[in-house]
Amino acid sequence: MTHIARRCSKSASEVARMPSLPCDPTLLSKACSFGLLAAAVAVTAAMMVATPCAAETGKAFFQTNCASCHGDHARGDGKMAALLDTEVADLTKLARTNGGTFPTARVIRRIDGSELVESHGKPKPIWTKRLRTNSPTLVSTDMGELEVAPAVADLILWLESIQR
Numbered sequence: 001m002t003h004i005a006r007r008c009s010k011s012a013s014e015v016a017r018m019p020s021l022p023c024d025p026t027l028l029s030k031a032c033s034f035g036l037l038a039a040a041v042a043v044t045a046a047m048m049v050a051t052p053c054a055a056e057t058g059k060a061f062f063q064t065n066c067a068s069c070h071g072d073h074a075r076g077d078g079k080m081a082a083l084l085d086t087e088v089a090d091l092t093k094l095a096r097t098n099g100g101t102f103p104t105a106r107v108i109r110r111i112d113g114s115e116l117v118e119s120h121g122k123p124k125p126i127w128t129k130r131l132r133t134n135s136p137t138l139v140s141t142d143m144g145e146l147e148v149a150p151a152v153a154d155l156i157l158w159l160e161s162i163q164r
Contacts, residue, residue: 054153054154054157055154055157055161056158057151057154057158058151058153058154058155058156058157058158058159059158061151061154061155061158062074062155062159065127065130066078066155068080069084069088069119070088070089070091071088073092073162074090074091074092074159074162075090075091075092076088076089076090076091084119086118086119088119091159091162092163092164093163093164094107094159094163095160096163096164101142102159102160102163103142104139104140104141104142104156104160105141105142105143107156107159108139108141108146108152108156111125111152112125112131112148112152113125113128130151131148131149131151133149133150135150136149136150137149137152137153139152139153139156
């Protein structure tokens with residue numbers, strides 16, 4: 001399971017007492033923008049993994065930015081897929097094709113453009129400007145912690161949740 005920590009103004013004990021995070025992205029951002037103390041990171045990461053609204057926010061981002069090619073259910077059957085020269089990936093099989101482990105770092109690199117996927121646009125994906133942020137989110141991956149835009153962190157949680 002991907003662990004995500006958002007920088008928050010809340011202390012670790014305040015975050016631990018929060019019953020749930022709001023699904024409003026603005027409130028979520030405010031509730032989750034704190035300094036990274038080891039204990040706070042662990043508490044927040046556990047909360048983010050268990051918070052369904054982050055994955056729902058990721059799903060909404062996917063529907064707006066990815067579904068035209070990857071399809072509403074991320075199976076590679078979007079309306080634009082037939083017009084492309086390359087086969088569109090079935091994103092619900094990422095873990096299966098990676099030995100049962102969701103390839104978090106690889107997915108991040110393909111979204112942010114550090115690993116080229118020609119159909120995403122060159123030299124960077126066409127949505128890169130929309131992902132710029134002054135409040136990055138830390139995501140624990142097999143390649144260590146990576147700073148990503150909150151929308152990417154939410155998208156990662158949703159993609160991980162739909163693996164079959």
